[in-house]
Amino acid sequence: MKHKDTYAVVDIETTGGNVASGDRMIQFGCVLIEDDQIVHRFATDINPLISIPKQIEHLTGLSNKSVALAPYFEDIAATIYNLLDGCIIIAHNIQFDYVFLSGELQRCGMPPLKNKGIDTVELAQVLLPTESSYRLNDLVSKFNIEHTNPHQADSDAAVTAELFLVLKQKLKELPLVTVEKMVELSENLTMETAYFFKTTLTEMKNRPIPLSKLLMIKNGLAIKVKQPIFEQKNYREDARYPANLDHKEQLFQTKLTIRNQQIKMMDAVYDYFSSNEPNHFAIEAATGVGKTLGYLLPLAYIATVEDPVVISTYTTLLQKQLLDKDMVQLNTILPFTVQAAILKSKNHYIHLTKFEEALKDPADQKVEVVYKMKLLTWLTETETGDLDELNLTNYNHLFWNKIRHRGWLTKPEEDQWYDEDFYLHAQHKIKHASVIITNHSFLCHDLNRKEKELPRIGKLIVDEAQHLPDVAMEASSEVFGYYRMQQVIKLIGHASDEKSFLGRITQLSQQLSKIEPSHIENMEMNLFSLEDELTDFIYQLLVYCKNTAGSELYQQEQLDIQFNRETQWNLTLRKSSKKVLALMNEISYLGFELVNQGLDESHQITQRERYLLEDFFDMIKIFEGQKDIFYAVFQENEDNEVTWFSYKEKSPKNSFMIKRSKVNSSKFIKENLLDKIALILYTGATLEINGSFSYFETQLGEENLKQLIIESPYDYKKQARLWIPKELRPIKDLSRKDYVHMIVEQVENIIKNSVENTMVLFNSYEILQEVYFALQKKPSASGRELLAQGFSGSRERILKRFFRSTGGILLGADSFWEGVDLPGKSLSIIVITRLPFESPDRPFVKVKHRYLEQKHLNPFTIDSLPKATLRLKQGFGRLIRSENDKGIMIVLDNRLIQTSYGKQIIRSLPKGLPIEEVTTENIGKKLKNFLNAAEK
Template sequence: MTTTYAIVDIETTGTDPKVDRMIQFGCVLVENQKIVGRFSTDINPSQMISRQIQSLTQISNRQVQKAPYFEDIAQTIYNLLQDTVFVAHNIHFDYHFLNHELVRCGMPRLTIAGIDTVELAQIFLPTESSYRLNDLAESLGIIHENPHQAASDAEVTADLFLRIEELAKALPLVTIEKIATLSSVTSHQTSDYIKQLALEMKQNPTELATDLMVVNQIALKKKEVTLFEQPLYEITYPKTKKQKQRLFQERLSYRPQQGKLMNLIHKHVTNEDEKDLLIEASTGMGKTMGYLLPLSYLATPEKPVVISTASILLQQQLIEEDIPKLNQLLDYKIQATVIKGKGNYIDLQRFKATLDAPIVQKQYGLYQMRLLVWLTQTETGDFGELNLTSLNHLLFEEIKHRGVDYLSKKQAFYQEDFLVHLNQKMTQSNFLIVNHAFLAQETRRETPYLPNSQILMIDEAHHLPEVMEQVTNQFFDTEVFQRQLRHLGEDGQLFDTLRAMLSQEAEILQLFELYQTILSEISEIQEEIFAEWLLPFQVKEELFVTRDDLNLSNQGKKNLKKLYLYYEESLLLQQQIAAACFRHNEQWLAREKIVYGKALIFFEELSAQASFVKQWFTSWEPRYVHKLYIYGSQNTVRMQLIDLEAAILPNTAWYPRYEKILYVGGTLKVATFTNYFAQRLGIPDAKLKVIPPPYHYDEQVRLFVLNEQVAIKELSIYEYVDFIVRTLSPILEQQKESTLVLFTSHDILQKVYYRMQMSFLENGREIIAQGIGGSREKLLKRFRHRKGAVLFGADSFWQGVDLPGDTLQLLIVTRLPFDHPQRPMIEAKSRYLDEQGDNYFKKEALPKASLKLRQGLGRLIRSEEDRGVMVVLDSRLIHSSYGQKLQQSLPKDLAIHERSVAEMLPEIAQFFKRDYPKEEIEADSPQHSVIIEPSKGVKSGE
């Protein structure tokens, strides 16, 4: 019997079926993997459609005015859907809302089977970054002519449903059968659909694809290690312009700035005596290719070039775009491997254990099914390919890798283990790619992961100091530790289960009982130490602690020594227990292996705690800042240790391993602050070379500064938000170009957003805001694909955002980008520099703000074709005592125009070559305006 699938989408006046009504119904009928019919209609909701919904759906009140009421078509829709399987993208909404409307009109409720394409997509499209219908359509190349209109959405959902079925049927039978057994957690009858697919595939079996294999009932993509091919002849780096052009042929265009960067890098590595070289190279000049090419002539698997980037996105760009492009030119190929921390990879043996003893919980099961499909696609086992925002779910805690040392060579998956494969690839790679956080963590690893080598290349080097500081900023919370111990000791939890697993070994069981006792002692001694010490302080107080503050009694000092001793004993016992567990690992059942993995995680956490607590109580050099947050009557605290010299590279374990280190970034030079960046990294003698950008700022950019002088520091938050809204609104209302608005505070950003977003929606223009509606990448994707969009961003949006051409034309800086002086890290640095006799504002705050202002401008101009306007709403850029220094950090050929909002609007319109309606200019007479010419003082304007 042929199954008819009714792919349905509805549009409504809101999300509450008790008060809202349908305004459109769309349905596409599918049989035998083909579309066989369509039905759609507008519906008169008998209520006004809000401007927000009109803007979202492009359905107006006028459009539905003459449409039928739902009462008129309820019977038609009910009859249409009878004897079908209801399919929708987020079935919970459509099915429920439609049923509510049918009942309201006196019709029976639908009782037909239902399938959710959101869940199907999450399972069978495991690497998608978003499961919104629009995003899936774009990713899969499905044409979506009218998003948020029922007929179009239903058509796209039908195409998506057919595409998913095609992908599912292409999977190995062992995979789809396992998914079928796990699918009971899915919505409505989605599980029945998957089981029917599995049955059909079993009845019509096909051969396993040649690039797949089945290991212990899990289908995996085959992995290969390509042997590195050494050049059979001597290769010579192309130093001259003609040699480079001959190499590039028609595939790459020669750029003078890029050629200069290449030669600088090659000369430093091959001829110069100095270890460090800093190079400022602007975005848009081919910086990545500029360092890859010269280094490729020097890299071998025995001495690989290590590249450290600022983000995972840049790592992907290197592997997927830049290196393949360069390999088209080279007779010998670059072989590069991305390296991440072990917890970023799946442990196949532990994953198999979760399949053998699954937890019946919806998200747990959805992730398991998603991973089964992903394992037929991935060669790396890197969770990053799944594009998840977080790996905090229980399943990932259970299956993330603990390291090769925890694997048994007898395991079925050992030869196919992803970390084993990664290590094999590293031996055949002449480029190793990491991110700055991985590089910073090398100092804290007992066994270094990166090899000694000749060259370390640090890309986006201006991010390195902050990353180094973040990685070494350590915390420990005694209250969290106490709660953890109580939880782990409860019936059925880790300690109870582990005790049962060790019950046959009396000696090890005795050690485990002793271990639990010592953990209790550690917790109690922590309380005793802080009970005495914190007696004078108030509840919920935050403290900077000095060595003089650590005034313990004799008993307190004894407790501290006892605490160190208990930590030592606990770590020794952990080693013995872990060794005993490892011996039994092969004999344990699936769930017992998962428990063993959880125990190892706890052991690792306690080791880190012991190291941190001892360091907190013993490291009192000026570079360390000790902080405590006191919770109150429980004598529990949050301890924090900040290393203010974390970014001093000679202090790291990895700095001495490299003969040459290159630091390349778009903003490394700070005018008037000689060698600021090198000093910050602790390499003050390092040379800085600046490659002038290929841009003509006098032609490509207009920079306006608001001439309304506001004492920002004296305003309340409400007054400041009111000022921003009052100033920002007319600019955004009149200028239709794609706009990025940069804030220095997330709190202010959100307050401004909530004040403005509704009125903009009602006028058909959406404001996209950081922290509201998705990850940074998702927001940027939405911004890129919506002409004339407005994006509010802070922090990370000041740098590392690529919005070329028309994607960004107007940049608005709400406030000069100084770090908030009350942030804990800023407070700590300020105290430290004061003690060193330095002024924090002059030595750190001002140069960092200068760099960030340049980085903001870099969002606007990223190629020789870009044109744009930058508006600064903070008059301190001109009128403050330090404004001149900030101006000097901007390009020399960029003039600054001081204007009122009313004055700048027509000038912006003229720059973008469009007519500006004079009647829309404010009626009041224009205020005095000023132009600051490049490299000159202030003069009167017209």
């Protein structure tokens, strides 16, 4: 009879990360599992004979005093070695625990560990594909596993054991074909994690379970069956909009709270979309109004499949929230069901045929193996095929380009997964939906497309509308990169290189008569010439930049030189640009010709060879995109656009980029949106400044907007405070070092006098980074969860951890100024490190302001100040999220009260908000008094 495996689930706590550097173990925990049952537990503290660092003490609760009477590792090394002998070791991030433990054993004269090892982080990444965090605390919280003492080895080992059993059960519930594929792929996983997949597959084959009716198998892949979409019936005859308060209360009952401000918004939205109002409508709905339901409820009675309402919001994350949370909530109170669907571009979806092909490719990179296995699990769960569900921090790995959807060059019906295609399914949903949810970026790019993906829009709601002008500007901005062009040229390659596109097309031409070898030869020759001509041209532009910049500007690390073709264009540069452009045109033409010649005989080639042509087509499209930007920069000149050359002094040629952007997007929005859609409702919490929508109107190109301001239901006089420390020196008088020191000093003061969650908002990532490193070294910050953008994972992951923490400190920039919903105790204090003016050194800001000055306009008054005002309003909006919240904003910039424009910014903040200067010492005392009063 075969000996059954015993799993030893291990966790250790240490003084640091490296045995060889003198770090030592201070706690060991182990749980033994046999036959999927926990059969034994062992845990011990360890006296390391060295001092335990303060941050480790705060993290683990273990101190020099608490381990003083514990055994030395030398005393228990043999016990631990014998305990683990013959076991398969499991740990969460096993490579740390295994290597450290083995090192400690060898230090004590024991043999190194030779046990098999399994990593639960990797198992979780594969078997829980949509999790946003794989930290042990977050995973055990998901499965309601009780974790009494996080960062204590006995507790961590116990919950890791329970997590392992949950993951094993999850694996056993997958279809056999899925696990068989995983076993094929798993050889490249960490240590012997592959062994776990093999043994579990054997168990599954011995006790097979029938395939779920929710799944189907095709070509050896198991995927979830898509549910049919039923066209909704015309419900408007049976159900009428609840016009009065009684009807609304009947609708809401006990399921949702009804608010007066929200009712005001609902009625205004219903009246607008029911009328023939000639003007578009803007509603500023302050925090606490409940604006999403404020527009969703009335549109439910207006939208139909034949005449859908399109909602555009700021991000794909907000799209998902609208569909999965807000629409679900709406449908719980309606007497009918509103069908809603999300519209995104193709590349958000997995292409099943391409994934099937990618599974055949050898994968020697561990990360690619994990991605493939993760997708195998995900395909048994997802109904949308939307890759955003995977919650990855980035999708830049080449693997994602291999498998994401890019449409078809041939007839879609020829795709063997045509009937199950996720993008087509999403399109089908759109046709049967009365509410279509998209995002500003997709909307703006779609307005630019010749072939539109959005249906004809009669009614549009723009949520978070304050972002539309910037997103439209971004959608119309263009970048030509010398390095990027070199990479494309390299990938297209030479006919003699079997791995390059031209090399593989050459091989394909040997079996296809229609591919002309002369086209390949001409393309190769033109690519050689382009490399030389483009390099020479960029060199000329660098000389031009040096002459234009002058010696003083040239000392900067990053150079941004504005370019005006009409006034700064010499004959040599003009001739060179024409040569480069002629070569680009020829290469582009030949590339598309080769693709068409190959597709003429597509019936003679394999699926893989067809994908070669599709990938080559995509590469030529990228090339042509760069060519079109090059043409626009050097052959066109528009009044509303700025062009600048940008590069780093250390590597001028490779970092050289040509950037082109509209100065404002109002013309683009007006021509493509405002003039084409009859009914548009804009909404957001920060559309007006001091009661005026004029800045918002100018940004959009709107005129005569119908306007409504719905004020917040919150009592800011009682619920909030805004303080400016009295001792502050003007920021312009501080060196960078002194500025960082001042922020750290103020944050430390808050930490020492409060146990509340605090968010610190920055304008600069560089300053954020320096403050983060400085705070890490402060004893007062140890034991507090310190999270920082760029260091602690994705935005969603950081917010989830911050929400769960007590006394957490979050350092954020950019996206953390808005769209953050942290009610109650999850956020009580916000620190604004300086007034949120855009940095005048940012390339685009610099050239935009220069352009405005050339037009005799004041950039500060018409651009910088309104933007900063709205930004501060957005930041303040994070603080009070319910009627019971109390919160304090501390602004570390005395310009707010000492300048006329600061006082102008103050006037835009909520009415009744108490604003005062307070000494740093008193801030500590007043913090306690004000926030403690919230608990009474």
